[in-house]
Amino acid sequence: MNPPCWNCGAFFNALFCDSCRAIQRPPDNYYELFGLPRQLALDEQELERRFYALSRRLHPDLFTRRSEREKQFSTDATAQLNDGYRVLRDPVRRAEYILKQAGFPVGEQGTRDVPPDLLEEVFELNLALEELKGGDHSVEPSLHQARVHFEKLLREIDRELAAAFREYDATGERDVLARIRAILNRRKYISNLVNEVNVALQRAA
């Protein structure tokens, strides 16, 4: 339940006062703002539909002739809507958002450690990158190969992530979130690797 409307004092449960229709201070939670259940698996088309529909009601363009307070609420609500849309439409950022709310630390920590099962491959890759830096172009084919391999891994991870999302939505269990966090770290590590290889190959070209 929201606090009573700042303008007319009525109680309501929305972005606008039921009674006088004045725009209210937006909720902090992105899911609440979009009127969506707090789920990790999201229908992206439905998300877009809601983003457009809410933009049509909240955007500052519609409030230029209103009071300063309403203008401010409109700008705040639309900023919140835009920020939320950027987070929710990206599965990785969406998962990080839920993790953060559940009290898990998110960020770069843990993404620098090599996943144990990749130790050997990463070692070889780093060697090849060094050689390329040293001007040895003969390693380029093996780098291309490595990139293809890691990109395939990324796709597998995304499938794994989607499955974990569904599992969390069904059970709401905290250890699923812990697993999701581990998958995200692994994903970040591999996508950093892919970027590194891409940059090195581009520079060599």
Next chain:
Amino acid sequence: MTPLQIDFGKRAPERVVGIDLGTTNSLVAYMDLTRPRIIPGLDGDRLVPSVVSLLPTGEALVGNPAREALLTAPERTVYSVKRLMGRGVEDVQDELAMFPFRIAPDSQAVIKLQLGDRVLTPPEISAYVLRQLKKNAEAFLGEPVTKAVITVPAYFNDAQRQATKDAGRIAGLEVLRLVNEPTAAALAYGLDKRQEGIVAVYDLGGGTFDISILKLQDGIFEVLATNGDTHLGGDDIDNRLIQIGIEDIRSEWGEDISANHEARQLLRRAVIRAKEELSFVPFTLIDLEYRGRKYQRRIDRELFEKLIADIVDRTLAPCRQCLVDAGVTPEQIDEVVLVGGSTRIPLVRRAVETLFRAKPHTDLNPDEVVALGAAVQAGILSGAVDDKLLLDVTPLSLGIETMGGVVSKLIHRNSTIPASATEVFTTAVDGQRNVLIHVLQGERELARDCRSLARFDLKDIEPLPAGMPRIEVRFLIDANGILNVTARDQRTGKEQSVDVKPTYGLTDEEVEARILESIEFAEEDFRSRQVAEARVEADTILAAVEKAKANDAYFELSDAERDAITNAVNQLLLVYHSDDHLLIREKIDQLNQVTLKLAETMMNTAVRSALKGTKL
């Protein structure tokens, strides 16, 4: 109990005009019942050249008359001032070599230009153009115009946007919104009539280049990404041709005209004419005559295209980056819209076609389409248009300087605006009262490679052990693409005061001072015009009296009458140079009084001789 509410949203739409404040030309448009229309000036021209000339009297010429003054009074006249908006002196060294800007000596973070004996900032000069457009709109619509939407290049940074907004305020306009030029153009094209699609807008104007990629769906114009170069445009093409002309003339005439304002302006006109013609004919002449000497050079389209190829190429990298950022391939682009006069050049059109693999739209006049779109956006804000909505993005990433001069990005480029980010700051030393936050815009990693936007000083922090205060700072980019910063003490929930020191541009107080000054100047302008008019009238009557002294009628007057006239003439001459137009008019009236009889006699004589004449 609910008090009776009036829904102000249902008031009759109020008048808001749309303004395209261009590098070369500016336009004003309004929303008619059905569609946007350009408002012509009093001279009938739809384009007002963005040229300002200050007369010695303090009056300003704007538009076509000022363009003429580029030849006759170059030291008090300025063009392409948009290139200087929101920039510091060290930013514009390249422009200074190419443009006759006279930078005043005390310019630092804000450039000041010397125009005759006045010193003005770029927003003040732009305000003269805006005032002229406001005047044109008021004359055309027959009502006061106080609210406007002004367009800016999509790639304008915070300081450039703020400077444009300041110009509006100084001109007495409430700027309801700054709209990005390519986005405005998309609005004007009414491309939303198609159900859904991806549109690229390529905007090459006089001084700026923008590329924007939009997704259209049910009247929503969602910008996916934008890119550009705020110092690339038709001016650069002109300057290339001017350089060639200067070199030719140096060898042909044996004279360097690069520092000769008049000759240079004439050459500039000649190359612009040639450039424009080459869009329609295969070859033409750069044709210049200056003080009896002639310079002519045949130029064909092939040579022209070779000369400008690298300038056109410079637009392609931003286009490719924009495609990547928008997450679309060239094949996914359904339509391409061309905006800006420079897109008339066939080479530019071919480059766009090749890149986007689509034939560009050219049905609307590329000079007018931005102003028309600004009028549509004005209609959206006033409530006259309710089926369209623009969702624009910020062109540059926003970050703060952290340890070691590294930039930590808070809001990434191409984020839909309004956009916000929150950071918590604390102190490093026990009892620290202030925290300074350096905010930057740009994509580079290091602060020194990004553009400094402002320094925000969190003041009066409660003295506590280091690391204890928790100041939550909210960075909000509003719908105009301008940064707003607010801070809150997390512990007490109290608002924390923030001092803003913009790196470039005027502080709020300075803008206020400029507004007051401009009002004073407006009064001064008005007074000096009245004085000037009174003197013109005095000149007329003094000349008439002088002439009449040779007339027979003058000798028919009595001595007393002649003395009265001499006396009145002397009195008028005494006050002639005063600044009091009322006093001048009083003496004119006196002189009129004492010469009444003389005038009558002369009239009778004239009639008599006229009658005599008919008998012949």
